[in-house]
Amino acid sequence: MSKFRKEFSRVNPNLTQAITDVAISRRGMMKLLSAGAVMSTGLIGFPEFSFAAEAPVKGGKLRAAVANASASDTLDPAKGSNSGDYCRQFMFYSGLTELDKELKAQPALAESITSSDGLNWNVKLRTGVTFHDGKTLTATDVVYSLSRHKDPAVASTVITLASQMKEIKAVSPSEVQITLEQPNFDLPSILATSSFLIVQDGTKDFSKGMGTGPFVLTSFQPGVRTVGTKNKNYYKPGLPHLDEVELMGVTDPAARVNALMSGDLHIVSTLGANDVKRLRQNGKFNILESKSGMYSDLIIRTDRTPGSNPDFVLAMKYLQPREMIVKTVLQGFGDVGNDTPVPPWHPMFNKDLPQRPLDLDKAKFHLKKANMVGAKIEIITTPNIEGAVEGGQLLQQIARSAGLNVAVRRVPYDGYWSAHWMKDPIGYGSVNPRPTLDMLFSQFYFSSAPWNESGWKNAQFDQLVTAARGESDQGKRKQMYGDMQKLVYDNCGTLIPAFISSMDGCSNKVKGVEAMPSGMMMGYRFHEYAWLTS
Numbered sequence: 001m002s003k004f005r006k007e008f009s010r011v012n013p014n015l016t017q018a019i020t021d022v023a024i025s026r027r028g029m030m031k032l033l034s035a036g037a038v039m040s041t042g043l044i045g046f047p048e049f050s051f052a053a054e055a056p057v058k059g060g061k062l063r064a065a066v067a068n069a070s071a072s073d074t075l076d077p078a079k080g081s082n083s084g085d086y087c088r089q090f091m092f093y094s095g096l097t098e099l100d101k102e103l104k105a106q107p108a109l110a111e112s113i114t115s116s117d118g119l120n121w122n123v124k125l126r127t128g129v130t131f132h133d134g135k136t137l138t139a140t141d142v143v144y145s146l147s148r149h150k151d152p153a154v155a156s157t158v159i160t161l162a163s164q165m166k167e168i169k170a171v172s173p174s175e176v177q178i179t180l181e182q183p184n185f186d187l188p189s190i191l192a193t194s195s196f197l198i199v200q201d202g203t204k205d206f207s208k209g210m211g212t213g214p215f216v217l218t219s220f221q222p223g224v225r226t227v228g229t230k231n232k233n234y235y236k237p238g239l240p241h242l243d244e245v246e247l248m249g250v251t252d253p254a255a256r257v258n259a260l261m262s263g264d265l266h267i268v269s270t271l272g273a274n275d276v277k278r279l280r281q282n283g284k285f286n287i288l289e290s291k292s293g294m295y296s297d298l299i300i301r302t303d304r305t306p307g308s309n310p311d312f313v314l315a316m317k318y319l320q321p322r323e324m325i326v327k328t329v330l331q332g333f334g335d336v337g338n339d340t341p342v343p344p345w346h347p348m349f350n351k352d353l354p355q356r357p358l359d360l361d362k363a364k365f366h367l368k369k370a371n372m373v374g375a376k377i378e379i380i381t382t383p384n385i386e387g388a389v390e391g392g393q394l395l396q397q398i399a400r401s402a403g404l405n406v407a408v409r410r411v412p413y414d415g416y417w418s419a420h421w422m423k424d425p426i427g428y429g430s431v432n433p434r435p436t437l438d439m440l441f442s443q444f445y446f447s448s449a450p451w452n453e454s455g456w457k458n459a460q461f462d463q464l465v466t467a468a469r470g471e472s473d474q475g476k477r478k479q480m481y482g483d484m485q486k487l488v489y490d491n492c493g494t495l496i497p498a499f500i501s502s503m504d505g506c507s508n509k510v511k512g513v514e515a516m517p518s519g520m521m522m523g524y525r526f527h528e529y530a531w532l533t534s
Helices: 013-021 026-034 083-092 139-150 253-262 273-282 310-317 322-329 360-369 388-401 437-444 459-469 474-491 520-524
Strands: 061-066 097-099 105-107 110-114 120-125 165-172 175-180 215-221 225-230 244-249 285-290 295-300 334-336 376-381 405-410 426-431 498-500 502-507
Touching: 061 083, 061 253, 083 215, 083 225, 083 244, 083 520, 105 110, 120 139, 139 165, 139 175, 253 273, 253 502, 273 285, 273 502, 295 310, 295 388, 295 498, 310 360, 322 334, 322 388, 322 498, 360 388, 376 388, 388 405, 388 426, 437 459, 437 474, 459 474, 502 520
Parallel strands: 061 244, 376 405, 376 426
Antiparallel strands: 097 105, 110 120, 120 175, 165 175, 215 225, 225 244, 285 502, 295 426, 334 498
């Protein structure tokens, strides 16, 4: 044992023929809509492509773009909530551990992290690591960085995870002891996520990005761009290769791809299927594709009408054409989902749950039980959540056949997460990969989780989440996670029709990057490893 671990067959024939005959494009989508097609779309994966081979060239400036940009962009690891924040924060901070290609935690600022019981953990820090201002990293920095997440006033996005840490103390300048409320053998993987990146002791102002990461902050304009220059004292020998990285937020998908093709950008995230086809036909670009647990979900709040009626929620689940989503919206770059956040290739996937089909008869049955036949509902959608706009429009078409009137309201992406996400009775969300199921369930499904999207509360589920953390027997743990999936499948208001492969594009001048299972843009850490050919 390593020192780190002790983790539509019933659709009308016109629609079926449309899927067979139509090349999926905007024109093809309209043909599907006219045929009565329905669609909606939505932790982990396996890398498929790598473009690292030659000896790295040192120097140069790389320009990159992510799909997220708003006034709430942050350099505070405790406040990060999207891929843009994660990429930005990994530029300037380092964690105690980091995830490798197999999603295993490896040493980073921690030289080692060990436990014999999953309850008491000993962290030994790497020596000679300094912050950007020259201050030496010590145990007090680690204690402060981890402890601040427990303070409700900080409003950390990982307060639920941090609450597991009963005591965090420095036993020497280079050694930290973490005692958990109960055993959790996933702690090394949890500490590898961006939220738990290490900051200087006492930091209140995060505008300077003072960390031990590969780049030093020179400019930060929330909603616009972030610029960092090479940290010449970075603790990893030979890294980073680049002299400068400029990370921009470009929310318009076409603008991102056009800038990449024109040479204004070197690498971009969040490609759509049509973008991938366009770049591959050009021949001057590489695609980073990896299977992923990322998903876009249709959120039905179960703590208000109409989602408080279980039959309405179940009817909506039977209106999801899952296979078509993968074939059309995702053009094959994804996997069919089954309303749980665990993808079918995951080792903890519950194979005993029947795959929900698109079933108009069952949808009608449950709508009648919910007294919703002929009712009107509104679904909120927005660009930049992959499949949300198409999903809402196509669901509108099929729901009409089941006796439900769906109005689709498309709102601007800017401000969506603060004004609409988890606030609208029915709307879309987007969840990035998480390295462990415990993190995923704890952050998005636990009753008290700040990101409990549908407001679902289930005491049995909460008990299982807590118990599984301390179970070292993988067979027993798999059974627990299978039971959790069954509870989500039967009762939760988050509908997950498909899992989306992570698709990033880069110029063929960019080397050193590869697909990673921990998230887009090489697990949000592309800037540490990328280099440019002359």
